Amino acid sequence: MYIVQVASECAPVVKAGGLGDVVFGLSRELENQGHIVDIILPKYDCMRYDHIWGLHEEYNDLWVPWGGGSIHCTVFGGKVHGRNCFFIEPHSNENFFNRGNYYGNNDDNLRFAFFSRAALEYMCVSSKRPEIIHCHDWQTGLLPVMLFEQYKYRGMDRQRVCYTIHNFKHQGGGGVNILGAIQLDNHGYYLSPDRLKDTSIPNHINFMKSGIVYSNAVNTVSPHHAWEARFGSEGYGLGHTLYVHEDKFRGILNGLDYKIWNPEVDEYIPMPFGPDDFELKAYNKKGLRERLWLEEKDRPIIAYVGRLDDQKGVGLVHHALEYALRRSAQFVLLGSATSDAIKNLFWQIKHRLNDHPDVHLELSFDEELSHLIYAGADMMVVPSNYEPCGLTQMISLKYGTVPIVRGVGGLVNTVFDYDYDENHPPEERNGFVFYQTDVTALESAMHRALELWYTDRKGFNKLAVQGMRCDYSWRNSVKSYVEVYEKIKAE
Numbered sequence: 001m002y003i004v005q006v007a008s009e010c011a012p013v014v015k016a017g018g019l020g021d022v023v024f025g026l027s028r029e030l031e032n033q034g035h036i037v038d039i040i041l042p043k044y045d046c047m048r049y050d051h052i053w054g055l056h057e058e059y060n061d062l063w064v065p066w067g068g069g070s071i072h073c074t075v076f077g078g079k080v081h082g083r084n085c086f087f088i089e090p091h092s093n094e095n096f097f098n099r100g101n102y103y104g105n106n107d108d109n110l111r112f113a114f115f116s117r118a119a120l121e122y123m124c125v126s127s128k129r130p131e132i133i134h135c136h137d138w139q140t141g142l143l144p145v146m147l148f149e150q151y152k153y154r155g156m157d158r159q160r161v162c163y164t165i166h167n168f169k170h171q172g173g174g175g176v177n178i179l180g181a182i183q184l185d186n187h188g189y190y191l192s193p194d195r196l197k198d199t200s201i202p203n204h205i206n207f208m209k210s211g212i213v214y215s216n217a218v219n220t221v222s223p224h225h226a227w228e229a230r231f232g233s234e235g236y237g238l239g240h241t242l243y244v245h246e247d248k249f250r251g252i253l254n255g256l257d258y259k260i261w262n263p264e265v266d267e268y269i270p271m272p273f274g275p276d277d278f279e280l281k282a283y284n285k286k287g288l289r290e291r292l293w294l295e296e297k298d299r300p301i302i303a304y305v306g307r308l309d310d311q312k313g314v315g316l317v318h319h320a321l322e323y324a325l326r327r328s329a330q331f332v333l334l335g336s337a338t339s340d341a342i343k344n345l346f347w348q349i350k351h352r353l354n355d356h357p358d359v360h361l362e363l364s365f366d367e368e369l370s371h372l373i374y375a376g377a378d379m380m381v382v383p384s385n386y387e388p389c390g391l392t393q394m395i396s397l398k399y400g401t402v403p404i405v406r407g408v409g410g411l412v413n414t415v416f417d418y419d420y421d422e423n424h425p426p427e428e429r430n431g432f433v434f435y436q437t438d439v440t441a442l443e444s445a446m447h448r449a450l451e452l453w454y455t456d457r458k459g460f461n462k463l464a465v466q467g468m469r470c471d472y473s474w475r476n477s478v479k480s481y482v483e484v485y486e487k488i489k490a491e
């Protein structure tokens with residue numbers, strides 16, 4: 001099959017979180033299984049150009065219809081670690097993708113509505129006719145609308161859309177000016193409740209809802225989160241839309257790219273190791289301590305790696321740090337804040353603990369350091385409020401770092417409690433799970449993990465090795481996506 005992925009991220013060239021990893025890993029495994037994949041991305045000024053090979057002008061004369069006129073774009077081609085990528089660069093006063101960031105601008109809705117349109121226009125005029133267009137998250141929610149309302153009549157009537165939702169909280173949207181910009185002028189038709197109309201804001205369209213309504217297949221990134229979105233509050237207002245479209249909605253667990261996330265071949269860590277020589281992990285712990293100026297002693301290191309965002313349970317992350325210190329453990333945090341309030345909170349904590357020999361907070365995005373932390377830490381806390389899939393716990397498992405997680409979303413599908421999981425025999429268990437959002441629940445799970453580390457090191461290491469043997473590779477997940485592609489292709 002020929003598949004085009006349209007997304008706002010693809011690791012490592014553009015990565016703000018798990019979406020980037022997923023677009024890259026999914027594409028690589030699809031190619032391993034014999035499919036052809038192109039990836040279309042915005043050409044951001046701030047992406048990691050050092051990860052693009054052979055960047056060149058691929059198509060210089062792309063005119064993207066927009067509002068009352070059109071915007072001239074250049075499409076660049078290049079390989080990102082073997083993947084075929086196309087980067088769209090618009091030439092207009094808005095400077096859509098020259099902002100020094102990926103997200104966080106007042107006109108993000110227009111920026112990505114434009115990107116979706118430009119991706120379609122490029123496919124249309126360059127005669128790319130994939131069987132499947134795979135769209136990701138709110139940024140590309142309007143693409144299937146334009147495909148089936150406009151581009152279908154311009155020779156793209158055989159394409160089918162698979163739409164993957166990585167985070168229901170960020171849905172994208174705006175006023176009818178966006179319909180004008182993408183030249184869908186019949187406002188009454190598009191603003192009806194069963195099409196693009198936002199469920200709560202009058203006269204607004206909702207990008208993610210549009211993606212759900214218009215795509216041929218829709219999924220989120222774990223089976224448990226699919227259930228939560230449909231029946232709980234995790235659909236952030238889209239539960240009813242999912243109910244209406246339940247026949248095409250499901251959960252497919254993300255995979256991990258084990259070519260990148262594998263301690264046996266990881267170039268960013270001082271000592272490779274695997275489940276058969278787990279004792280070598282100790283060298284990485286030493287390396288981590290040296291790098292972050294932590295005191296060398298016989299103590300566990302507990303880590304947090306992730307965005308510092310309300311989604312991730314930042315209050316509990318902070319509490320985990322304090323509790324770790326109370327229990328004489330060491331704590332390492334690598335995170336970038338998504339709001340000024342959270343940034344200030346963690347800078348204050350960092351200043352207060354600056355000279356503490358058992359703590360290090362790194363408040364930035366640092367891919368290389370994250371590898372060393374996964375390899376060197378003993379435990380990883382993931383106390384998320386909600387977690388569509390979560391890659392952190394899957395990476396931790398692969399690196400023999402025992403996850404301590406809140407039982408929500410994809411964490412439920414991947415981490416099985418050492419003491420209490422009734423659905424998995426002891427030899428398949430791999431971590432510690434708590435359910436409530438209060439500090440007592442977190443502490444009780446951390447306590448169980450720490451007790452095991454302090455009193456039964458062999459038992460703890462055995463649990464870590466069991467985690468390393470779990471298979472969360474893309475192989476299985478890609479099978480599920482191919483199943484979906486085959487099904488909608490035949491429709």
Ligand code: ADP
Pocket residue numbers: 016017018019021305306307334335336364365366367370389390391392393395
């Ligand atoms: P989300 O997509 O919600 O951010 P995931 O757990 O699905 O969370 O994916 C997070 C990915 O981003 C992981 O690969 C994690 O290692 C990486 N990551 C998050 N924050 C940072 C950071 N500050 N520095 C380096 N890597 C990070």
